Amino acid sequence: MKTLLINTLLTISLLASAPLLAQEGPLRVGMSGQYFPFTFVEQDELKGFDVDVMNAIGEEMGREIQYETANFSGLFGMLESGRIDTVANQITITEERQKAYIFSDPYVYDGAQVVTKKGNTEVESVEDLKGKTVAVNLGSNFEALLRELPYADQIDIKTYESNLERDTALGRVDAFVMDRVSASQIIKEKPLPLELAGPTFSQITNAYPFRDTEAGRALRDEVNQALATLRDNGTLASISEKWFGTDITQP
Amino acid sequence: MDVLNVDYMLGLVPVLLTYLPLTLQLAGVGMVLALILACLFAVVRVLRIPVLNQLTIVFISFFRGTPLLVQLFLFYYGLPQLVSALTVIDGITATIMGLTMHFSAYMAESIRAAIVGVDRSQTEAALSIGMTNGQLMRRIVLPQATRVALPTLMNYFIDMIKATSLAFTLGVTELMGATQKEAAGSFLYFEAFIVAAIMYWIVVEMLSKLQHYLEIRLNKAYSR
Incomplete structure (x- = not known):
């Protein structure tokens, strides 16, 4: 409690001097910790595909990663506010996001997948979503994908902060849309x-977003270099094999 | 699936307990700061100090009239957009700032009501025997007002403890944030959240006991 108060005071006194502070600390990476099996927590330990890949990138760059x-x-x-340097949470490259951020090379290639409660015969493909209630994660790209469908106005899209798998299993919504890889993983484990309901309906590529500033661009180039090395020496493929039993890092 | 996974719940208890101190710190520091601020506001309002009174009215109106989550987003994401140096406001600080200002607005009004509620004859009696304004407040009005305000202030403190669960949106892993991440790893939502719910409940229950004890003490002069 005392340290918090001191912290608060320090923060206020630091306001003026902040821009002078050095840049080269650990690479600060944001993630939700709620996207199995890419980022999740078990017994207080942050784990997942995105954690492993980021750790490998950090090792390659010789920089510590701070999650x-x-x-x-x-x-x-x-x-946006400069509190993290990038996001490692299966961020899909979209036109909208490219207006605001610059992206690294893709490190995951995937497709959008409809998932229903077991035994649901009404929804067997993306076309069957007409007139149905569909859950997507708030702010995720899958909402935009659904809205691009020609019959989008007939779909009742519900956005979730988390726990949409559970609500689908409970029957509160007819289906949810997520990437095929993590959907398969959730069902399996x-x-x-x-x-899964039908085949995937859209190709998606995921990468790391950076702020479109000089420092952001330099960081992006460094991360790209590390990614290329990890791809060439097979590290990316082996991390993917470990989590998914298949290589999702190739198109 | 149909049976509660008790082993998982028991395993989660020590993990989540390590995040409880942060939750209590956020609410504890927030409460102390909010109380100080609320007392100042209440005095300004009761004494109708020019200019300050009007500013306080606007402050209370804004912080009572907008959702806490909106205020947290304003402090954490909004301010650095205006002044980039404000990025040094970390999630914990922003949460405490938000809790302090939000709840001080509510508390100022209940403290003001408690002060105004002290019978006018008490003030007159005190002044008639030559007490100064300061003595009047310290010895006569505030002790009586405290007794009236205590239950509602305790209510706000309890509310504040639960409001800390919004902090994970600012990247502060407190009890709720830790629970959400654990649930995402295990998909055992009911088990994870019931453990968290019981923890919040126990804390609040202990505070209720404290409130009961304080009320008995403050009521001593009134019991016969």
Whole structure:
């Protein structure tokens, strides 16, 4: 409590001198910690595909990685306000996001997947979503993908901060849309009665976003270099094999 | 699936307990600062100090009239956009700032009501025997007002403890944030959140006991 008060006072006194502080600290990476199996927590330990890949990038760059977890809806605000340097949370490259941020090379290639409660015969493909209630994660790219469908106005899209898998299993919504890789993983490993409905309906590529500033661009180039090395020496593929039993880092 | 996974819940208790101190710190520091601020506001309002009174009215109106989450986003994401140096406001500081200002606005009004509620004859009696304004406040009005304000202030403190669960949106992993991440790893939502709920409940229950004890003490002069 005392330290907090001192912290608060220090913060206020630091306001003036802040811009003078050195840049080269650990690489600050934001993630939700709520996106199995990319980023999640078990017994207080942050784990997942995105953690492993980022750690490998940090090793390659010779920089320590400092993870900052926050609700997904807060991550881009943290990036925007300079509190983190990038987001490692399967961020899909979209036109909208490219207007605001610059992206590294993609490190995951995937597709959008409809998932329903086990035994649901009404929804067997993306076309069947007409007139149905569909859950997506708040701020995720899947909402935009659904809205691009020609019959988008007939879909009732519900956005979730988290726990949409559970609500689908409970039957509160007819389906949810997520990337195929993590959807398959959830069905395989978690005790929820869910199934994939039909094939994927859109290609997506995921990468790391950076602020469009000089420092951001330099960092992006460094990360790209590390990614290329990790791709060439097979590290990316082996991390992917470990989590998914298949290589999702190739197109 | 249908049965509660008790082993998982028991395993989660020590993990989540390590995040409870941060939750209590956020609310504790927030409460102390909010009380100080609220007392100042209440005095300004009761004495109708020119200019300050009007500013206080606007402050209270804004912080009572907008959601806490909106205020937290303003402090944490909004301010650095205006002044980039304000990025040094970390999640914990922003949360404490938000809790302090939000709850001080509510508390100022209940403290003001408690002060105004002290019978006018008490003030007149005190002045008639030559007490100064300061003595009047310290010896006569505030002790009586404290007794009236205590239950509502305790209510706000309890509310504040639960409001800290918004901090994870600012990247502060407190009890709720830790629970959300654990639930995402295990998909055992009911188990994870019931453990967190019981922890909040126990804390609040202990505070209720404290309130009960304080009320008995403050009521001594009134019991017969």
